[in-house]
Amino acid sequence: DERVLQAMGAVERHRFVDTGLVNQAYEDTSLPIGLGQTISKPGVVARMLELLCAGKTGRLGRVLDIGTGCGYQAAVLSHLAVEVYSMERLRALHEKARNNLRAFRLPNVHLLFGDGMTGFPSGAPYAGIVAAAGGDAVPQAWLEQLAVGGRLVAPLVTANGQQALIVVDKTAQGLKQTVLEAVHFVPLKSGID
Ligand code: SAH
Numbered sequence: 119d120e121r122v123l124q125a126m127g128a129v130e131r132h133r134f135v136d137t138g139l140v141n142q143a144y145e146d147t148s149l150p151i152g153l154g155q156t157i158s159k160p161g162v163v164a165r166m167l168e169l170l171c172a173g174k175t176g177r178l179g180r181v182l183d184i185g186t187g188c189g190y191q192a193a194v195l196s197h198l199a200v201e202v203y204s205m206e207r208l209r210a211l212h213e214k215a216r217n218n219l220r221a222f223r224l225p226n227v228h229l230l231f232g233d234g235m236t237g238f239p240s241g242a243p244y245a246g247i248v249a250a251a252g253g254d255a256v257p258q259a260w261l262e263q264l265a266v267g268g269r270l271v272a273p274l275v276t277a278n279g280q281q282a283l284i285v286v287d288k289t290a291q292g293l294k295q296t297v298l299e300a301v302h303f304v305p306l307k308s309g310i311d
Pocket of ligand 1: 151155156157158184185186187188189190191192205206207208211232233234235250251304305306307308309
């Protein structure tokens with residue numbers, strides 16, 4: 119998706135990793151960001167954002183980004199959506215993202231510290247919801263906060279214990295879930311730390 123390529127081209131990934139990893143920032147791999155978490159592989163970020171934008175013209179409206187991590191995906195999303203609400207459950211990473219994003223001056227990115235499993239009702243309904251951490255089920259709050267016509271893209275643990283990427287479309291007739299390829303994300307955890 120040309121929009122996704124442009125957005126990714128506008129955000130320098132090396133500014134989101136530690137100095138010792140800068141020379142690997144443009145390889146298509148996930149990298150550690152501290153506290154056992156990772157910045158997602160760029161190819162997977164692109165794939166998820168392309169799915170989020172598919173079938174829509176122009177900018178997405180409000181988007182909920184679960185698992186801010188270092189803030190990279192939130193920065194990319196700022197070029198694709200009108201408003202980005204990005205939640206992180208680890209305070210140290212929430213603060214790291216705040217520091218990383220300061221220089222980019224992205225007024226439409228709202229960093230929120232809290233358990234993303236509850237979503238963020240104040241920003242709802244969302245045109246898109248995207249998660250960078252995978253659980254056994256899609257939290258009910260996400261489905262409730264998704265707009266009719268909106269799309270959710272997330273990793274989900276499937277019957278074989280592995281994770282797969284899933285897409286949930288909310289239509290006037292109800293929810294439609296599609297299971298896509300296998301992925302490897304950090305676990306979705308409840309509560310804050
Ligand atoms: N999009 C991030 C990826 C970070 S990895 C980036 O671009 O760097 C996924 C993140 O999800 C981790 O930081 C982890 O702490 C966070 N996470 C896991 N469960 C969560 C929850 N319930 N609410 C919010 N964040 C969560």
